[in-house]
Amino acid sequence: MKLTLWTYEGPPHVGAMRVATGMKGLHYVLHAPQGDTYADLLFTMIERRNHRPPVTYTTFQARDLGGDTANLFKDAARDAYARFQPEAMIVGASCTAELIQDDPGGLTEALGLPIPVIPLDLPSYQRKENFGADETFHQIVRHLAKPMPRTANITCNILGATALGFRHRDDVAEVTKLLSLMGITVNVAAPLDARPSDIARMGQAHFNVLLYPETGEGAARQLERTCNQPWTKTVPLGVGATRDFLHEVAALTGLSPTVDESALRLPWWSASVDSTYLTGKRVFIFGDATHAIAAARIAATEIGFQVVGMGCFNREFARPMRAAAKAHGIEALITDDYLEVEAEIERLQPELILGTQMERHIGKRLGIPCAVISSPVHVQDFPARYSPQMGFEGANVIFDTWIHPLVMGLEEHLLTMFREDFEFHDAAGPSHHGAKAVARVEPEDAGGFTPPAPPVGYLETENAKSGAAPAAEPFWADAAERELKKIPFFVRGKAKRNTEKYAADRGVTEINVETLYEAKAHYAR
């Protein structure tokens, strides 16, 4: 048993739904109790799809358990075929149905439906959503794709995009454009928007492009085995990775990797003077391994941040994640425990978080800006506009997305100069969130004499929260605490931590304004 407040991944049958909902002409019959139909709203509300997921649930109830749930499944499968007339069907069980051990595969086989029926074995109590998607796509490819003669022109398949994926729709379009610049046509992109009949003709492509290893690597390996198709290992996220990807494709095809880069703006935007303020900003990265690893490379080499922490929630990719972190001189955090990630962010006090919707939330709580780079997703991760992450346009989008949560260069200078501005103080709230600024009430003791009682504020609550013995903590003199509060909120956490460490290292028990500035000088870069 494991206590969780929030979870990064759903159960494996939700992964199977992401494949089924991404495809057309495929139907999923899921042995599941009524509550499991909630998963439909992930697609109809979060992704704003205009159709219901192609899933029929058996919706068994407690009173069915002593009776014949197997027949309930058979009826549901028969009815689903009659109503939807799919080209192929996938069948499986959710976590509860797994416990009652009806055999969806065997039961459907007995029906003798005139279409391919693909049984899914997704162990709910061991595996999670990404595994479910990968395995489902793998099984569909295993059952439907067969070796066949190659197309006359050089073609490839694009693997791994699913429904509810982080910017999958636009990534596929962008990579398709990129490949066409090299003279390569896409044979089939799957699972997203493919039909079972498309899967059947995947064998005629010359090679495969794997965009999302989390959801497509099983299929890539399967196609390599059965159809002798090599697959690309570089995911084209960021400028460097996109160029590496083009070279990898060139090596597979003998075509030139040189393509028109005139639409690429990230390198110049990064080099322009306004970006100077981005130098060495401390960034924490967390997400699925593929996006997090790519983000670390972009952050360190294309934007000039300092990666102070990185990690992923999917243990299946722990090895490449650890290797990537090592290259940045840090230890990877591999966990699916939201509280562990929160503790690490609190400890590191980064200036920017690149994460999932979970980290966006952690950031909100800790007052640290965050840009979303990976699933789990939220309705805002499905923007109306074209907004890929991959290829050169994806790099442009990433630059804007990551820089946006940080204060713009000139604005930051102004804030540092006039940090006691009566309208621009912490309690006013961010101006772009529609909050009305409330002018700060200046304390009457602004003249300098000591107030009779120390204000119960930031430091007291911090101490109370950490539960540490107050004596062990360096004590902040009132003046120093007031000075600390003048520091813009987005760097205050770091300043406080650095000052306390500086004081502790030197055995200083009372922090005064001097200590604060000595620490600032000490840690200045």
Add this chain to the structure above:
Amino acid sequence: MSLDLPATLAKSTGCRDTPVLKERGQREVFCGLTGIIWLHRKMQDAFFLVVGSRTCAHLLQAAAGVMIFAEPRFGTAILEEKDLAGLADANAELDREVQRLLSRRPDIKQLFLVGSCPSEVIKLDLARAAERLSGLHSPHVRVYNYSGSGIETTFTQGEDACLAAMVPTLASTTARELLVVGALPDVVEDQCLALLSAMGIGPVRMLPARRSGDLPAVGANTVFALVQPFLNDTHAALTRRGATHIAAPFPFGEAGTTAWLRAVATEFGVDDATFDRVTAAPRARALKAIATQSAELVGKSVFFFPDSQLEIPLARFLTRECGMTAIEIGTPYLHDAIHGPDLDLIAKGPTISEGQDVEKQLDRQHAANPDLTVCGLGLANPLEAKGHTTKWAIELVFTPVHFYEQAGDLAGLFSRPLRRKALLQAGANA
């Protein structure tokens, strides 16, 4: 549109005797775990621990709109392979997780162990676990258990199961007191209490209470009124404790609120003059607000998919107070004792359906082509994409809609989709 009809007339024109279309098939309804989303905010010193699977955790997250709360007062103890092997092990694991949780959150006074589909199927005995844990952690923490599983409950039944689990533990009293039952947003609860108090009814107790220290006592002289139409088990549990139910239409809209208050006032012997003095002004406000909001609704047809069990009182509100016609009123469960007073007031005509076979019901909805379809989140956008105008049922649960001051807002929830459709069509034709 008065509700003061002779009982015989109401009987002869209402839907109470209409044969009910009972359906069993695929249901597009949340499970009872979802009640946690509002209950954990309502009971401020409570924590809801689902003993379930990753699916349960994922459901709560999706239902809560992906992370509204930084520190939710609910969590999931996720069953893993090793828990399924032996139950003794699962109990020890549960005790450990509860210990961890309570030491992390010392402010918790009430802990609800919530059963899920998998914990029901493997027959994990949460009642005994709750007893054991109550012993371990009392008097600081009281541990309850109930099932929110999808094989036992739909959506709002989770609140019913939760409140019903609390009833046997409530203290006994012989006082003649009014107990108002059902979770309301604090602002609405305060309005309700103000109206009752102005009529001289009191003290009034609430279930659930905001804090465990305010839990009501119950006994043979307790009379209770429900403010939510899905509290069947709680109704039964209170009756078993000797309390008496005041049957009434639910306090939706002006007429519903008046009827509900009238039933309570009659029980407490409030005279007509007092009743009229207290209700006149808010009644007038409510009527005015409904009239403004329902201009778009008059003469339009409405079709309800089953979702929250609010459907019958809402259909009564829309047909009697907003001038709409109901084509089908679907509800997950129909309870005559609770829904009867509202059914009496719905004119004969609509199909009343209980349970669901979603594909067949979609066929009926398509054939009827109603002006407005009330349905859950899984169906709303797909129906919109086919040109239907929908109202997501979820807002009816997550928005303050009870009593006079919300009557206009309630009508507005239904008129806004129609108004929006008209605006967009006007824009497209301009």
